[in-house]
Amino acid sequence: MELIIDRLSKQYGSRIAxxxxxxxxxxxxxxxxxxxxxxxxxxxxxICGILKPTGxxxxxxxxxxxxxxxxxxxxxxxxxxxxxxDFTGTDFLLYMAALKGLDRTQAKRKAAELLKLVALQDAGxxxxxxxxxxxxxxxxxxxxxxxxxxxxxxxxxxxxxxxKERVRFRDLIAQLGKDNIVLLxxxxxxxxxxxxDSILMMKNGQLIFQGTWDxxxxxxxxxxxxxxxxxxxxx
Amino acid sequence: xxxxxxxYGYELKKIVRRKIVWITxxxxxxxxxxxxxxxxxxxxxxxxxxxxxxxxxxxxxxKEYQQRLSGRAIDQSLLxxxxxxxxxxxxxxxxxxxxxxxxxxxRPYSEIFNIVRNMTNMTFNEMWQWTADxxxxxxxxxxxxxxxxxxxxxxxxxxxxWQEKEDKVEWPVVFVYKDGYHQLFDSMNTIGLxxxxxxTICLSGVFAEEHSKRTDQLILCSRYGRHKAYWAKxxxxxxxxxxxxxxYTVIAFSAALAAYGADGFSGAFQLMYANYSYPLSVGAAILxxxxxxxxxxxxxxxxxxxxxxxxxxxxxTLALVVGMIILLLFFNIPEHYRAAxxxxxxxxxxxxxVWSIFSLRTVSLAGRIFTAWQIVPALYILAGGVFAAVGKxxxxxxxxxxx
Numbered sequence: 217m218e219l220i221i222d223r224l225s226k227q228y229g230s231r232i233a234x235x236x237x238x239x240x241x242x243x244x245x246x247x248x249x250x251x252x253x254x255x256x257x258x259x260x261x262x263i264c265g266i267l268k269p270t271g272x273x274x275x276x277x278x279x280x281x282x283x284x285x286x287x288x289x290x291x292x293x294x295x296x297x298x299x300x301x302d303f304t305g306t307d308f309l310l311y312m313a314a315l316k317g318l319d320r321t322q323a324k325r326k327a328a329e330l331l332k333l334v335a336l337q338d339a340g341x342x343x344x345x346x347x348x349x350x351x352x353x354x355x356x357x358x359x360x361x362x363x364x365x366x367x368x369x370x371x372x373x374x375x376x377x378x379x380k381e382r383v384r385f386r387d388l389i390a391q392l393g394k395d396n397i398v399l400l401x402x403x404x405x406x407x408x409x410x411x412x413d414s415i416l417m418m419k420n421g422q423l424i425f426q427g428t429w430d431x432x433x434x435x436x437x438x439x440x441x442x443x444x445x446x447x448x449x450x451x
Numbered sequence: 452x453x454x455x456x457x458x459y460g461y462e463l464k465k466i467v468r469r470k471i472v473w474i475t476x477x478x479x480x481x482x483x484x485x486x487x488x489x490x491x492x493x494x495x496x497x498x499x500x501x502x503x504x505x506x507x508x509x510x511x512x513x514k515e516y517q518q519r520l521s522g523r524a525i526d527q528s529l530l531x532x533x534x535x536x537x538x539x540x541x542x543x544x545x546x547x548x549x550x551x552x553x554x555x556x557x558r559p560y561s562e563i564f565n566i567v568r569n570m571t572n573m574t575f576n577e578m579w580q581w582t583a584d585x586x587x588x589x590x591x592x593x594x595x596x597x598x599x600x601x602x603x604x605x606x607x608x609x610x611x612x613w614q615e616k617e618d619k620v621e622w623p624v625v626f627v628y629k630d631g632y633h634q635l636f637d638s639m640n641t642i643g644l645x646x647x648x649x650x651t652i653c654l655s656g657v658f659a660e661e662h663s664k665r666t667d668q669l670i671l672c673s674r675y676g677r678h679k680a681y682w683a684k685x686x687x688x689x690x691x692x693x694x695x696x697x698x699y700t701v702i703a704f705s706a707a708l709a710a711y712g713a714d715g716f717s718g719a720f721q722l723m724y725a726n727y728s729y730p731l732s733v734g735a736a737i738l739x740x741x742x743x744x745x746x747x748x749x750x751x752x753x754x755x756x757x758x759x760x761x762x763x764x765x766x767x768t769l770a771l772v773v774g775m776i777i778l779l780l781f782f783n784i785p786e787h788y789r790a791a792x793x794x795x796x797x798x799x800x801x802x803x804x805v806w807s808i809f810s811l812r813t814v815s816l817a818g819r820i821f822t823a824w825q826i827v828p829a830l831y832i833l834a835g836g837v838f839a840a841v842g843k844x845x846x847x848x849x850x851x852x853x854x
Contacts, residue, residue, distance in 0.1 A: 228852075258852075261668070261851055261852070264668070264672040265671075265672055266667075266668050266671045266672050266850065266851040267850050267851055267852055268850055284674055284675075284677075284678075287672055287673060287674045287676070287677075288674040290672055290673075292668070292669065292672045294665070294668045294669070294851075296665050297665070297669075298661075298664045298665030298666035298667070298668070298669065299664070299666065300465060300664070300666065302468045302469075303464075303468075307461075307464075310457075310461075311457075311458075311461040312669065312673065314454045314457040314458050314461065314675070315454075315458065315669075315670060315673035315674065315675050315676050315680060316673050316674050316675070317453065317454060317674040317675060318454075319453070319454070320457065323457075359669065363674075
């Protein structure tokens, strides 16, 4: 399984949000780091096919990002996760499951499993408008996992989660990364330094670092801050 | 069609779960009841500041008089009876309806008097002077029809078409009591406009709210989000429009027929709409009118959903469509610009009116002539397809950015 991102660019007028990013991702967890405005969210939207690139291409095992086959293998949690306030958590997951192509039986079973996985089994029948911020975020994670996606794109997935939930979520991501491609963006280094197999760092729309990070490589946060400060100095 | 039914169910749920849907539907329902029942039966009638009777009692009395005449042909004998009754009213009476002679001798024939006036375009004074004559009545009617055809700038083919239809109408026409249907006929424009506003309010958010709630990005990156989800939304919107239109029709019919009675279904349409020559019954004409109202509701629903996707704003969509409806109430294209004024009359908010549905202006196609109520359903199917396709194009090309 291989996600190929080839010279992917997105330009808004004179501003380049993503600048000729080229990547080949295989099974594993990829942590995408970058300051606000670095282009992380734009890159993720391009990978999800909800934003059309100015140039370049994205494909998963040869399936183009615009195809139904590609979308059927994709799970996405956007940074600004939207929901239907009057739907219950279960209804929301069943609706998303239908959109993802699960049949009724599969959808019911998977929705119940995922609600349990994100510790919302007791809130499944409650309307989403009664959920706390953390509960909504957990529901967002659950919908991204529907249909057992082989490509999971998570934009700031830990936002709004309490420390205990963060740890649970990290373990879940590490598990999912064994068989799938998981790309998660964050600006909180500790979220990914222990679970990411590979680190991607973006600045001004460009990929400035790509590689593995282990204990021998030093302090990831320090490295990240240096890159950021460098940018500030030059800016 | 895997999952289409499930998606359709959820899209319908999204529409009907909004509180505004139920608030608007209840308010408009109230207006429909007022239009059909209260406006005619409540209150009293005054002449020169003098209360002559309550509307409800007047209705009861007139209904009884009309039911007595039901089944009688409007022929020489009935015309003479009517004229005899009206001739007994003192000629120097200032307000003839206040005279005892009117109440006793003329009022039982007042509906016949009105029908004759409508069929001939005679003024009150002309009616007083008129000598009851069945032959003259139908000659005057023929002249009125010919004048109407000239006024509407009909072609020779259209004139021949209407004359052929006129020749098929049975004369003398048989009088029937038909107040229930007449009230539905008179109320249709108000009910239709209310229905269009309800549909606009309830469907303006179908696509726009996916963008404002930011659920668009989840839908658009899902397997069925770009095609099936779109058509499920469109079908849910169409179903809602259909359900709303049928609900308003059923409620209006129930209210009118319960209040005024269901008599007169098979009476001649010309008793209600004198200058229309098509051989229709009252019932057929009412069913055609409300059928047209239902398809106008469906087309409006598709148009509103298209705008909802193009504008990405439910308020913008609502303001634009309601603004157009209000503007068209006051805007008129002069009749002598025939094509433009005829086309304007086919716009849903203009077409929910009996004068548009039963217009004399026709459309010639492939050597055949079609009346407005025959051609408009086909035009609406075409327009609905175009609106849905334009909305689809905008929907699949939408890009999530700038948040």
